[in-house]
Every structure is written in C-alpha cells, then in structure tokens.
Amino acid sequence: MTTTTPKKRLEIVDALRGFSLAGIVIVHIVENYVGAPTPEGAMEATHQGIADNIVDGFIFLLLRGKFFALFSFLFGLSFFLQMDSAYDRGEDFRARFFWRLMLLLGIGYLHHMFYRGDILTIYAVLGIFLIPFYKVSNKWLIALASLLFIGVGRFVIFAIFKDANLFFPGELTPASPLIANYFEILKTGTIQEVFYSNATEGHLMKADFQLGIFGRAYLTLGFFLLGLMVGRLGLFKNFIEHKKLVKNVLLWSIALFVVSIGLTILAFANLGPEVTFDNWLAMIGLTALDLNNIAMTFIILSLFVICYRMKKPRKWLSKFAPYGRMALSNYVFQSIAGTFLFFGWGLGYLGEIRNSYTFLIALGIIVVQMLLSKWWLRYFYYGPLEWIWRSLTYFRRYPFRKRKMIDKAVV
Template sequence: MGSHAPRLDVVDTLRGFAVVSIMLLHNIEHFDLYYVVPGAPAWLAALDKIVWEVAFFLFGGKSYAIFALLFGLTFHLQSQARQERGEDFRVRYGWRLLVLFGFGMLNSMFFHGDILTIYAVLGLCLLPAARLRDGALLALAAVLMLQPYEWLVLAGALRHPDALIGDPVSWQYFGRINDYLAGDSVLRAWAGNLTNGKLAVIHWSWENGRVFQIVALFMLGMLAGRRGLFAASANAMRFWRRTLLAASALFLPLYTIRTLLPDWVASAAVRRPLGTIVASWSNVALMLVLVACFVLLYQGGALTRALRVLAPLGRMSLTAYFTQSVVGSFIYYGFGLGLYKVTGASVCLLIGVVLAALQCAFCAWWLRRHAQGPLERLWHRATWIGARRAA
C-alpha cells in the first residue's frame, strides 16, 4: 500500500523554485570545486563578484531551508493521509527515510554536498515529534531555532574572551577536496566524496548550526501542514501577510548585525558562536520573506501560470536533485569536462539557468506520460515493499 497525500500546487511550485535556486548556487560554486579563473578581464571579475554575492544573499542558506520546511510539511500530509485510513505511518516512514539515506549516499558519490543523507537521519526526529500537540511542537522548534549549543559555546567564550580558537574542523577536510575533484580519476573522486567530502559536510553542518535549524524547520513545516497554511484560504493568506511583515522587520537588523559583527566584536572566541547564531536567524528570516512572497503571489492570474512552470520540477525534486549532481560533476570536475578551469560565476550562472530550463522541460514531458518521476516511483515502491497491496 502507498501513501497518497493531497497535492498542493503551490507546494510543488515552491519546491521547484528551491531546486532551481540550489542548482544555480551549486553551479557558481563548481559543485564545491572552488577555483578562480586566472587572467579574467577586470569587468568580468567584477561581474563574477556581483553574481556570487547576489546569489548567496538571495539563496545561500535559504534554499535548503525551504526544502527542510517542505520536508516536514510532506511528512504531515503523508501521515495524515494514512491516519484517515486508520493506519500509523511512522514505522513505514522510518523505513522510507532509510531508503532516502541510500539515495543520498549514491548522490554523495557525485557531489559531497548532498543534503538527502542529512535529512534522512534528522528526519527520524519527526517520528516522536508527530505525537506532540501544536503548542509543545512550536515550543520545541523555537528552542532548537535559538541554537542552544552555540549559546553554551558563547557563554564559555564570554568567560574567556581572549582564548585562542583554532580553525573549524571542517576546513582540514575541505582543504583536501581539490586534490581529487580536479584529478582525472572518477573512482578517486567518488571515493573522496564518500569519505573526506562527507566528513567535511557533516562537520560544516554542525559548525554552522544547520543541525538544530533543520530539525526546527521540519517541525515548523509539520505545524504549517496541521494549520493548513499552504491552502488557498483567507486565514492562510492573512498568516503569510503577517509573516512577510514580521520576517522583513527581523531580517533587516539581523543582517546589519551579521555584516557589522567583525567590527563590533574583537574577540574571535565570542564572535564565532555569535556569528553562527545571527547568521542562522538572518537566513531563516529571509527564507520566510521568500516563502511568504511566493505564496502571496501564487494566487491566480498570469504570474501564477508563469510560476506553475516550476511545479513539475517540484514533483520530481528527488530525480532533479540527483540528476543535477551527476550532470554538474561531469561538467566541472577533472574527470569530466573540467570547466572549473575556465568558468567564473557569471558563466556558471548561465550554465545553471540552461540546465534548470532543461530540467523543467524534461520533468513536464515525463509527467505527461507518467504519474511520478523515475526516482520518485522507485522510492515509492521501495517504501511500500512487503506491504499487502501497492498504491
């Protein structure tokens, strides 16, 4: 048997938007193979800098947050669909996460920055959280969003502000990445991504507060599903208008503090945890601005029809996410075309736009012929393997 959750067009479209923005960021980063093209004209170097800064201002730390929010929402919709049939989805969902972890490890071979494995592990927190009432769930999400570990580190730093701190642990792993990604051996690149690269991403996620933030966003997504906040209702629109105003009011001072923190705080020991806290809050605030704007604009008319182009990509987000890793690694890494040597952020942005357009076209074509994307179908069948009847 399967889990047929009701589809919300705005959610599919928003997920498609998140996939596209993630794809653009990965392209301008050469899929984490950082390299500055030598000898570029001054105008192109300046343009590359603008493209980089604007892209990361808009999407860095926000796109994955949208994904996390919708991950929790989808869990609620699937659980609700099974609950209405008198079934408990949690055990089956645990297995579903294990299957997702397998997809993530396969994806990690091509791109170590894979988020699927992290979501699969942290998604287990949704199983006990599903039994919490709304108030308790919101309170727990708020505590996690506050970054409790970083506050403990900050308290220690305030007692010893002159303490010397070393580089983040992730740096020692990231420092080795170019050794195998720039080489011409695909097997060495795969092995490096699954070992050194995976450790780099795990340490980086912890150091930047992503672990607590992801779980909090999962829970907020589940709450959004319970309250019907992505439905086309007057209450939902009122909520998103208020969210837009509140998130905008929060983002401006948070971003200012984040920008000026190096000038305001001399102690590196104090500045590091404080910077992590403020950056995480700033990213979530701008993410909520983006989501609120998206939902409010998705209310009919020509703009809705234009945005709906992204819906097939959102419905096939697993396939699209995996495909962009395979194609991107071939385009930029040394075992493929090796374009990292000759492409700056501006050219990579154009490549990303073309790839995103091709992805959208392919997903639309596929879904005219099939009910699900190829990996989505495989995930669905693996989720319900051994069940008495398939959905």
C-alpha cells in the same frame, strides 16, 4: 470491499518545491559543486569582472542558505501530509516512514559519492526526529524551533569544544593542506578517487559542518518542525483564506531581516579584518547571520504564497510544479551533470568558468529540467527515482507508465 481515493496533490506545494530546487541548483553550479572550502586563489578565474561579483552578491543575499531552508521546510510539511493521509486511511505510517527514510539514506549515500554537499543523507537522519514530534503540540514545536534558530545548538557545542572540529581531522580553512588535496582530487582525480574521498573524509567534513559551530543541522531540524506545524494549520490547503497570517509572517520576517542585518554587521565589524571562530562574539555573529537567512527564507515563502493567489503570477509559478513533483530525480541528476562539467573525471572545468557564465548554465539546466519534467509526467506517473522510492517503501510495484494503464483499460 472499500476503496480510499488518494488525496489530490497540492499544486502550490509542488510549485514551491520546484522553485526551491531551482535556487539550490543555481548555488551549486556557481559554487562548482565543491561542497567544501576552496584553497586560496583556486577560484580566481571565476571572478573576472563586475558581472561575476554581482552574481556573488545576488546568491549571498537571496539564495545561499535560503532555498535549502525552503526545501527543509517542505520536507517537514510533506512528512505531515503523508502521516495525515495514512491516518485518514486508518493506518499508522510511523514505521513505514522510518523505512522510507532508510531508503532515502541509501539514495543519498550514492548521491554523496558524486557530491559531498548532499542533503539527502542529512534529511534521512534528521527526519527520524520528526516521528516522535508528530503528536507534540504546536506551542512546543514553535519553542524548540525558536531555540534551534537562535543558536542554542551552536552555543552548547562551542561551550564544550570551542572551535575544535568534532569529526574532521584537519582544519576547514582555505589554507589547510587537506582542503588543497581535496580540491586537487576534484580537479584532476578519477571518479574512483572522488568517490573514495567523499565516502571517507567527506562524511566527516559534512558532519562537522552540520553539527559543529556552523550548525546547519540544527537549522534544518527547526525548519522540519515548522513545516510539520504549518501542515497542521492547513496553510497550503487553504492558502487563499490565510491572507492575514501570510501578511503577518511577511511583516515580521522583514523586521527580523532588518534587525539581523544590523546584528551581523555589528558583530563581524568588531571582530576585525581577520575573522576567527574561537570567540563568543563570532558565535553571536554566526547566529545573527542565520537569523538573517531565516528571515529572508520566510520573506520568499510569503511572497510566493501571495503571488500564487494572483492569476497571472500563479500561471507562471505553477510551471515549477512538475519540476517539484520530480524533485528527487532532478536533484540527483543535476548533481551528476554538474560534477561531470566541473570535476576531472568529466570535462574538468573546475574553477575555470566565470560566475556570470555558470549562472547562465544553471538557468539553462533549470529550463531543460522543467521542460523534461513536464514531458515526462505526461507519460509517467512518477519521476524515475520517485517511483523506485515509492515502490520500495510499500514493497509493491506501482504503476509507472501511463500508456500501459490506458491500454489495459481499453482491453
């Protein structure tokens, strides 16, 4: 009988995943978990002073669009690590990974009922495209990711459909009656009404945002592919030795950041005060903004790896590792807590708490979840949703509570 020793988890990957999740929850809490445009004037109470505007600026420049990208990058990396681990065991993981994605789709669907900004369903669908790319050479992965990042998907959609929605029946603007109705459901509706809205038009709205001219899905797939490629390079297995590569990524990302800022300002300045997305200049502006987010994402990633090489910063950053190991559970539970805080079926504070306060609330949630994750993993092998996901993936009940295993060993 032969046994295979499981590969040791990469602490830096878990820590980076936890760090990414922290950025995501800050954005979602400050946005009040709306997951859609908000009606004009509906969020005025969230801006009552300079501190609230500073929070807005901080989130726009450093968090929004960046930490979801880091999370997506890590999804592609995790795909490679799972496939590579299975290959070492002499297994073909492709069919099981597909089944794993279907399970994630189910978890994401339930999560989407609470929050229509859910990313799990998007990951589950886009993750299918990773399977045929597993053996595609790195040069083709870079080429395709580059095309996705420079807006080819957006340009094709705009050339065919212009600014028309692909799926959602109404306008996605603050003045839209459908947007006002959705906000009112969140503000005063029952949990059943929120669930129904999210389960019906919510999926259509999300599909438009992902596949229409805003093109979030194209960027997500691009980050998946780069994560797959970096996994092959073994960057995180040997991050101390890859000093020159990380430095080059940082320098090129800074250069792209500067250039993309100039392009973004130039494009939107020429559109005038009333920006509409019915022209090619707006499409170029959106792509420049995407490139700016991509550049900042890799600046953050590079700086994280550089800091992780140093003893004192690593000691602090490693505290995110338990949080990252339970990312699925923490992501879902923070959404339930956040929607309970803001939506009418819960405490009903939607649009009533200043940004500076919701920012502090988000930090509190992060600290609490980090402490709980560390405590939980002392007694359990996995987070609750991670355990369910893993057990269903392999059709077997994995050990869950550590103490039970110890007791059995003693007996």
